[in-house]
Amino acid sequence: MTTDHPAQAAPGPASGLVLPQYERPAGVHPPLDSPDYRSTGLRHPKEPLVLLPHLLTEVTGPVLGDGRVTKDDADLTQWDGGEALGQRIVVRGRVLDSDGRAVPDTLVEIWQANAGGRYRHLRDQWPAPLDPHFNGVGRVVSDSLGRYEFTTIKPGAYPWKNHHNAWRPAHIHFSLFGRAFTQRLVTQMYFEDDPLFFQDPIFNSIPDEKARQGLISRFDYEATQPEWALAFSWDIVLRGSGATYFETEDVDADDE
Amino acid sequence: MPTTSDGRPGLTASQTVGPYLAIGLTWEHGEEAVDPGTPGAVTVSGTLYDGEGVPIPDGMVEIWQAHPDGRFHHPDDPRGVAEAPPGFRGFARAQTVDGGRWSVLTLVPGAVPGPDGTTQAPHLDLSVFARGLLDRVVTRVYFPEHAGVAGPGGHAEDRVLAAVPAHRRHTLVAQQVDGGYRFDIRLQGENETVFFDI
């Protein structure tokens, strides 16, 4: 079987084997040692990281999806025989790589607090009510153009004791696999104009302003569903080869 | 979506998995890279520790690895897409519950081609996620029975191990225990596990 990767000439990664190579991002991801986020203190490695070449184990990855996902997993607003409280929203976008190519057939997992900012988890004990009809878990597999879509409710902000009067801005946790071990990503999606950004050390741990803004979804009036749901769009970009490549297909057309 | 100065899509930044990862990342049988009862199935388990040696109860470990014959069920393996042995997935995720302990069930992988005609010793790629980790950290698990093997498939020929300072290499080698292997992970401090820039 052939690969559709632009065979970036990887100088002899394996004798006779040409493997795709992935870019190594600099300045995009937060430093593991981010003192304003106190829990990083005892959990960041202090020894230097050792460079891992992108060999066979790194350029491959699990093919997950169909067995792990049912159609209902895309809709978080119905659970245990009833409807979740809160503002119903559609969250949608594309999974791309940094070469501009769609990442199809990849598992996208999300989890989030309810409209009142409470997680359905034993350790979340702050006095906001649990919603009996919201469990806060969603899963989809991106389609052939890399698109994903969830229906959920807008999560609330919540306090978390990192510093005095600390509140997390509203966010949805995302987990993605991409097609290779190198592309694995866990992140959070935020909402425009959240007044809590200024004091959040997790959002602000990202050193680059543009990269930070990249975690903020865009209100998408065109994707709203009349008499039903507001909509937010958010594209997720996984590591590519670093080579410039653009799809000929104009898949953004229905997106703008 | 932000773009870079040369017009390419800007990478999405990582964020912590947070303390409530169990809500979204729990799978039935997620810790099984191979079906229980499969001949040759072994557990790889250990404890995840912080810089004070305190077990971390809100972390997650994921493994990815080759089949026992050293091949992958993946289109980017230039040797071709290999069918996995029955019941084998090559991937597992386990939460560190119960005092920071995690455990996965798998098959020992085969040796894998490496750079310049060398062979990589059998290994698992392993990611650690946790509250307080703003990005995953990545390590590799090697197996003690391949340590003394001379030539292909042994630790001595493995270029990735060779790039690790000799006095730290032991942190990448699991210990043999009843039913499988033990691989403790220390995020920081004495005997800190070697983590890779991937």
Ligand SMILES: [Fe+3]
């Ligand atoms: Fe959260």
